[in-house]
Amino acid sequence: MRFSKIVGIVAITVMASACSWFGSEKETPDIPEEQLYSEAIQALEQDEYSNAVKKLELLEARYPFGRYSEQAQLELIYAYHKNYEPAAASAAADRFIRLHPSHENIDYAYYLKGLTAFEQDRTFLERYLPIDITQRDPGAALNSFESFSILLNRYPDSQYAPDARKRMIFLKNRLAQHEINVARFYMKRGAFVAAANRGRYVVENLKETPSVPEALIVMYQSYTELGMNRLATKSKEVLATNYPDIPVKTYRQEHKTLLETATFGLLGSEEEVIEVEDVHTLPPANERPWYHRATFGIFE
Numbered sequence: 412m413r414f415s416k417i418v419g420i421v422a423i424t425v426m427a428s429a430c431s432w433f434g435s436e437k438e439t440p441d442i443p444e445e446q447l448y449s450e451a452i453q454a455l456e457q458d459e460y461s462n463a464v465k466k467l468e469l470l471e472a473r474y475p476f477g478r479y480s481e482q483a484q485l486e487l488i489y490a491y492h493k494n495y496e497p498a499a500a501s502a503a504a505d506r507f508i509r510l511h512p513s514h515e516n517i518d519y520a521y522y523l524k525g526l527t528a529f530e531q532d533r534t535f536l537e538r539y540l541p542i543d544i545t546q547r548d549p550g551a552a553l554n555s556f557e558s559f560s561i562l563l564n565r566y567p568d569s570q571y572a573p574d575a576r577k578r579m580i581f582l583k584n585r586l587a588q589h590e591i592n593v594a595r596f597y598m599k600r601g602a603f604v605a606a607a608n609r610g611r612y613v614v615e616n617l618k619e620t621p622s623v624p625e626a627l628i629v630m631y632q633s634y635t636e637l638g639m640n641r642l643a644t645k646s647k648e649v650l651a652t653n654y655p656d657i658p659v660k661t662y663r664q665e666h667k668t669l670l671e672t673a674t675f676g677l678l679g680s681e682e683e684v685i686e687v688e689d690v691h692t693l694p695p696a697n698e699r700p701w702y703h704r705a706t707f708g709i710f711e
Contacts, residue, residue, distance in 0.1 A: 444470065445478070447466055447473075447474075451483070451486065451490075454466060455490060458493075460490050463494075464491060464494055467483050481514065488523045488524075500524070501528065507520045508521070508524075517566075521562040521565075521566075524558040527555075528554040529559075556583070583619070587617040587626075590622070591613065591625050591626060593609055594606040594610050603636045603662075607629065607634055609626075610627065611626075627646050627647075631650065632660075632665075633662070635661050
Protein backbone atom coordinates (compact mmCIF):
# COMPACT_ATOMS: atom_id res chain seq x y z
CA MET A 412 0.00 0.00 0.00
CA ARG A 413 2.80 2.36 0.93
CA PHE A 414 4.63 1.43 -2.31
CA SER A 415 1.64 2.36 -4.49
CA LYS A 416 1.40 5.77 -2.79
CA ILE A 417 5.07 6.44 -3.48
CA VAL A 418 4.65 5.48 -7.15
CA GLY A 419 1.64 7.82 -7.44
CA ILE A 420 3.55 10.75 -5.93
CA VAL A 421 6.49 10.20 -8.26
CA ALA A 422 4.18 10.03 -11.31
CA ILE A 423 2.41 13.27 -10.37
CA THR A 424 5.78 14.99 -9.82
CA VAL A 425 7.09 13.84 -13.22
CA MET A 426 3.91 14.99 -15.01
CA ALA A 427 4.04 18.41 -13.34
CA SER A 428 7.68 18.80 -14.27
CA ALA A 429 6.99 17.80 -17.87
CA CYS A 430 4.15 20.34 -18.13
CA SER A 431 6.40 23.07 -16.83
CA TRP A 432 9.15 22.09 -19.27
CA PHE A 433 6.84 22.10 -22.31
CA GLY A 434 5.11 25.26 -21.14
CA SER A 435 8.39 27.11 -20.78
CA GLU A 436 9.32 26.17 -24.35
CA LYS A 437 6.14 27.76 -25.73
CA GLU A 438 6.43 30.97 -23.79
CA THR A 439 7.45 33.99 -25.84
CA PRO A 440 9.85 36.32 -24.07
CA ASP A 441 8.33 39.63 -23.09
CA ILE A 442 9.46 42.31 -25.55
CA PRO A 443 9.01 46.02 -24.75
CA GLU A 444 6.40 47.79 -26.88
CA GLU A 445 8.83 50.24 -28.47
CA GLN A 446 11.27 47.48 -29.41
CA LEU A 447 8.51 45.32 -30.90
CA TYR A 448 7.19 48.21 -32.98
CA SER A 449 10.71 49.09 -34.14
CA GLU A 450 11.32 45.49 -35.23
CA ALA A 451 8.02 45.44 -37.12
CA ILE A 452 8.88 48.64 -39.01
CA GLN A 453 12.32 47.30 -39.81
CA ALA A 454 10.73 44.13 -41.23
CA LEU A 455 8.45 46.25 -43.42
CA GLU A 456 11.38 48.28 -44.70
CA GLN A 457 13.23 45.08 -45.59
CA ASP A 458 10.15 43.67 -47.39
CA GLU A 459 9.83 40.88 -44.81
CA TYR A 460 6.07 41.20 -44.74
CA SER A 461 5.29 37.85 -43.14
CA ASN A 462 7.61 38.66 -40.24
CA ALA A 463 6.13 42.16 -40.00
CA VAL A 464 2.61 40.72 -39.75
CA LYS A 465 3.65 38.44 -36.88
CA LYS A 466 5.28 41.26 -34.93
CA LEU A 467 2.42 43.70 -35.49
CA GLU A 468 -0.15 41.09 -34.46
CA LEU A 469 1.88 40.37 -31.33
CA LEU A 470 2.16 44.09 -30.61
CA GLU A 471 -1.59 44.54 -30.95
CA ALA A 472 -2.28 41.53 -28.69
CA ARG A 473 0.11 42.51 -25.92
CA TYR A 474 -0.29 46.29 -25.99
CA PRO A 475 -3.87 46.97 -27.23
CA PHE A 476 -3.91 50.40 -25.55
CA GLY A 477 -0.24 51.19 -25.86
CA ARG A 478 1.58 54.13 -27.33
CA TYR A 479 1.90 52.55 -30.79
CA SER A 480 -1.43 50.70 -30.93
CA GLU A 481 -3.23 52.91 -33.46
CA GLN A 482 -0.21 53.28 -35.73
CA ALA A 483 0.41 49.54 -35.51
CA GLN A 484 -3.15 48.87 -36.69
CA LEU A 485 -2.50 51.03 -39.78
CA GLU A 486 0.80 49.33 -40.44
CA LEU A 487 -0.90 45.95 -40.10
CA ILE A 488 -3.32 46.80 -42.92
CA TYR A 489 -0.35 47.58 -45.16
CA ALA A 490 1.53 44.45 -44.05
CA TYR A 491 -1.48 42.24 -44.84
CA HIS A 492 -1.80 43.93 -48.24
CA LYS A 493 1.85 43.40 -49.14
CA ASN A 494 1.76 39.83 -47.80
CA TYR A 495 -1.07 38.97 -50.26
CA GLU A 496 -3.73 38.56 -47.59
CA PRO A 497 -6.57 40.66 -49.08
CA ALA A 498 -9.31 39.36 -46.78
CA ALA A 499 -7.24 40.13 -43.66
CA ALA A 500 -6.25 43.55 -45.01
CA SER A 501 -9.86 44.48 -45.77
CA ALA A 502 -11.03 43.30 -42.33
CA ALA A 503 -8.23 45.23 -40.62
CA ALA A 504 -9.14 48.38 -42.56
CA ASP A 505 -12.82 48.04 -41.66
CA ARG A 506 -11.93 47.59 -37.99
CA PHE A 507 -9.66 50.64 -37.97
CA ILE A 508 -12.36 52.76 -39.66
CA ARG A 509 -14.92 51.57 -37.13
CA LEU A 510 -12.71 52.14 -34.08
CA HIS A 511 -11.12 55.43 -35.18
CA PRO A 512 -13.61 57.29 -37.42
CA SER A 513 -11.98 60.67 -36.73
CA HIS A 514 -8.35 59.58 -36.95
CA GLU A 515 -6.10 61.96 -38.84
CA ASN A 516 -4.93 59.14 -41.13
CA ILE A 517 -8.26 57.47 -41.77
CA ASP A 518 -7.98 58.43 -45.44
CA TYR A 519 -4.99 56.08 -45.59
CA ALA A 520 -7.19 53.23 -44.31
CA TYR A 521 -9.75 53.84 -47.07
CA TYR A 522 -6.98 54.03 -49.64
CA LEU A 523 -5.39 50.77 -48.52
CA LYS A 524 -8.78 49.06 -48.53
CA GLY A 525 -9.43 50.20 -52.09
CA LEU A 526 -5.89 49.33 -53.18
CA THR A 527 -6.17 45.83 -51.72
CA ALA A 528 -9.38 45.13 -53.64
CA PHE A 529 -7.87 46.69 -56.76
CA GLU A 530 -4.89 44.33 -56.66
CA GLN A 531 -7.14 41.41 -55.76
CA ASP A 532 -9.02 41.97 -59.02
CA ARG A 533 -5.76 41.55 -60.97
CA THR A 534 -3.95 38.26 -60.40
CA PHE A 535 -0.23 37.76 -60.96
CA LEU A 536 -0.71 36.14 -64.38
CA GLU A 537 -3.07 38.84 -65.59
CA ARG A 538 -0.37 41.46 -65.09
CA TYR A 539 1.89 39.78 -67.64
CA LEU A 540 -0.46 37.83 -69.93
CA PRO A 541 -3.21 39.17 -72.24
CA ILE A 542 -6.11 37.91 -70.12
CA ASP A 543 -9.42 39.76 -70.33
CA ILE A 544 -10.34 40.53 -66.71
CA THR A 545 -13.71 41.97 -67.81
CA GLN A 546 -14.93 38.40 -68.31
CA ARG A 547 -14.65 37.73 -64.58
CA ASP A 548 -16.88 38.55 -61.64
CA PRO A 549 -16.43 42.28 -60.87
CA GLY A 550 -17.00 41.94 -57.13
CA ALA A 551 -13.50 43.03 -56.10
CA ALA A 552 -13.56 45.86 -58.65
CA LEU A 553 -16.83 47.15 -57.21
CA ASN A 554 -15.43 47.04 -53.66
CA SER A 555 -12.32 48.91 -54.77
CA PHE A 556 -14.37 51.54 -56.60
CA GLU A 557 -16.57 52.06 -53.54
CA SER A 558 -13.59 52.57 -51.20
CA PHE A 559 -11.89 55.02 -53.56
CA SER A 560 -15.19 56.84 -54.05
CA ILE A 561 -15.60 57.33 -50.29
CA LEU A 562 -12.02 58.56 -50.07
CA LEU A 563 -12.57 61.17 -52.81
CA ASN A 564 -15.94 62.31 -51.49
CA ARG A 565 -14.92 62.69 -47.85
CA TYR A 566 -11.27 63.61 -48.22
CA PRO A 567 -10.82 65.29 -51.63
CA ASP A 568 -7.59 66.97 -50.50
CA SER A 569 -5.98 63.74 -49.34
CA GLN A 570 -2.51 62.97 -50.67
CA TYR A 571 -3.92 59.64 -51.87
CA ALA A 572 -6.78 61.23 -53.84
CA PRO A 573 -4.92 61.69 -57.17
CA ASP A 574 -3.90 58.03 -57.37
CA ALA A 575 -7.35 56.89 -56.27
CA ARG A 576 -8.93 59.02 -59.00
CA LYS A 577 -6.75 57.41 -61.69
CA ARG A 578 -7.57 53.94 -60.47
CA MET A 579 -11.30 54.75 -60.47
CA ILE A 580 -11.08 55.63 -64.17
CA PHE A 581 -9.57 52.22 -64.86
CA LEU A 582 -12.19 50.50 -62.71
CA LYS A 583 -15.05 52.36 -64.39
CA ASN A 584 -13.82 51.25 -67.81
CA ARG A 585 -13.49 47.68 -66.55
CA LEU A 586 -17.02 47.67 -65.09
CA ALA A 587 -18.50 49.17 -68.25
CA GLN A 588 -16.92 46.52 -70.46
CA HIS A 589 -18.19 43.84 -68.09
CA GLU A 590 -21.73 45.15 -68.58
CA ILE A 591 -21.25 44.88 -72.35
CA ASN A 592 -20.01 41.31 -72.03
CA VAL A 593 -23.07 40.38 -69.99
CA ALA A 594 -25.33 42.12 -72.52
CA ARG A 595 -23.79 40.13 -75.36
CA PHE A 596 -24.30 36.96 -73.35
CA TYR A 597 -27.98 37.79 -72.95
CA MET A 598 -28.34 38.56 -76.65
CA LYS A 599 -26.98 35.15 -77.63
CA ARG A 600 -29.75 33.61 -75.55
CA GLY A 601 -32.47 35.85 -76.90
CA ALA A 602 -32.88 37.87 -73.69
CA PHE A 603 -32.99 41.19 -75.53
CA VAL A 604 -34.81 43.12 -72.78
CA ALA A 605 -32.05 42.31 -70.29
CA ALA A 606 -29.40 43.14 -72.89
CA ALA A 607 -30.99 46.51 -73.68
CA ASN A 608 -31.12 47.36 -69.98
CA ARG A 609 -27.40 46.59 -69.61
CA GLY A 610 -26.56 48.83 -72.55
CA ARG A 611 -28.77 51.59 -71.22
CA TYR A 612 -27.04 51.39 -67.82
CA VAL A 613 -23.66 51.96 -69.45
CA VAL A 614 -24.94 54.93 -71.47
CA GLU A 615 -26.62 56.60 -68.50
CA ASN A 616 -24.15 55.84 -65.69
CA LEU A 617 -20.78 55.16 -67.34
CA LYS A 618 -20.92 57.71 -70.14
CA GLU A 619 -17.21 58.66 -69.99
CA THR A 620 -16.03 55.13 -70.79
CA PRO A 621 -14.91 53.72 -74.16
CA SER A 622 -17.74 51.16 -73.96
CA VAL A 623 -20.48 53.71 -74.72
CA PRO A 624 -20.48 53.15 -78.53
CA GLU A 625 -20.84 49.40 -78.07
CA ALA A 626 -23.57 49.99 -75.50
CA LEU A 627 -25.51 52.05 -78.05
CA ILE A 628 -25.10 49.26 -80.61
CA VAL A 629 -26.41 46.76 -78.04
CA MET A 630 -29.43 48.99 -77.44
CA TYR A 631 -30.10 49.47 -81.16
CA GLN A 632 -29.83 45.76 -81.91
CA SER A 633 -31.89 44.70 -78.88
CA TYR A 634 -34.67 47.21 -79.49
CA THR A 635 -34.74 46.21 -83.18
CA GLU A 636 -35.19 42.55 -82.24
CA LEU A 637 -37.95 43.52 -79.81
CA GLY A 638 -39.74 45.58 -82.47
CA MET A 639 -39.38 48.76 -80.40
CA ASN A 640 -38.68 50.89 -83.45
CA ARG A 641 -38.73 54.31 -81.80
CA LEU A 642 -36.13 53.39 -79.18
CA ALA A 643 -34.02 51.60 -81.78
CA THR A 644 -34.06 54.69 -83.99
CA LYS A 645 -33.06 56.95 -81.09
CA SER A 646 -30.15 54.68 -80.18
CA LYS A 647 -28.96 54.60 -83.77
CA GLU A 648 -29.26 58.36 -84.10
CA VAL A 649 -27.20 59.02 -80.98
CA LEU A 650 -24.55 56.60 -82.20
CA ALA A 651 -24.41 58.20 -85.66
CA THR A 652 -24.17 61.73 -84.22
CA ASN A 653 -21.51 61.10 -81.62
CA TYR A 654 -19.60 58.28 -83.32
CA PRO A 655 -20.13 58.74 -87.09
CA ASP A 656 -17.26 56.44 -88.06
CA ILE A 657 -18.66 53.38 -86.29
CA PRO A 658 -20.79 51.17 -88.58
CA VAL A 659 -23.90 49.55 -87.16
CA LYS A 660 -25.80 46.44 -88.20
CA THR A 661 -28.80 44.67 -86.81
CA TYR A 662 -28.19 41.68 -84.61
CA ARG A 663 -29.36 39.29 -87.32
CA GLN A 664 -27.08 40.86 -89.89
CA GLU A 665 -24.14 40.20 -87.58
CA HIS A 666 -25.18 36.60 -86.94
CA LYS A 667 -26.13 35.12 -90.28
CA THR A 668 -26.44 31.35 -90.37
CA LEU A 669 -23.77 29.26 -92.04
CA LEU A 670 -26.26 28.10 -94.70
CA GLU A 671 -27.24 31.68 -95.51
CA THR A 672 -23.62 32.71 -95.89
CA ALA A 673 -22.77 29.73 -98.10
CA THR A 674 -25.74 30.37 -100.40
CA PHE A 675 -25.24 34.15 -100.54
CA GLY A 676 -28.44 34.73 -98.60
CA LEU A 677 -30.71 32.65 -100.85
CA LEU A 678 -31.31 29.96 -98.20
CA GLY A 679 -31.20 29.74 -94.45
CA SER A 680 -32.47 33.23 -93.64
CA GLU A 681 -35.36 33.45 -91.24
CA GLU A 682 -34.98 37.15 -90.62
CA GLU A 683 -38.19 39.02 -90.17
CA VAL A 684 -37.97 42.47 -91.69
CA ILE A 685 -38.41 45.14 -89.04
CA GLU A 686 -38.69 48.62 -90.42
CA VAL A 687 -36.60 51.11 -88.49
CA GLU A 688 -36.76 54.72 -89.50
CA ASP A 689 -33.56 55.89 -91.19
CA VAL A 690 -31.63 58.35 -89.07
CA HIS A 691 -31.08 60.69 -92.01
CA THR A 692 -34.83 61.22 -92.49
CA LEU A 693 -35.23 62.64 -88.99
CA PRO A 694 -35.50 66.40 -88.42
CA PRO A 695 -32.43 68.32 -87.17
CA ALA A 696 -31.28 67.61 -83.62
CA ASN A 697 -32.29 71.03 -82.32
CA GLU A 698 -35.89 70.32 -83.34
CA ARG A 699 -36.05 67.08 -81.36
CA PRO A 700 -36.68 67.80 -77.65
CA TRP A 701 -35.83 64.28 -76.57
CA TYR A 702 -32.23 64.52 -77.73
CA HIS A 703 -29.44 65.92 -75.60
CA ARG A 704 -25.97 65.25 -76.92
CA ALA A 705 -23.94 65.94 -73.80
CA THR A 706 -25.81 63.50 -71.57
CA PHE A 707 -27.06 61.03 -74.16
CA GLY A 708 -30.58 61.87 -73.04
CA ILE A 709 -32.19 59.13 -75.03
CA PHE A 710 -35.21 58.75 -72.81
CA GLU A 711 -36.08 62.35 -71.95
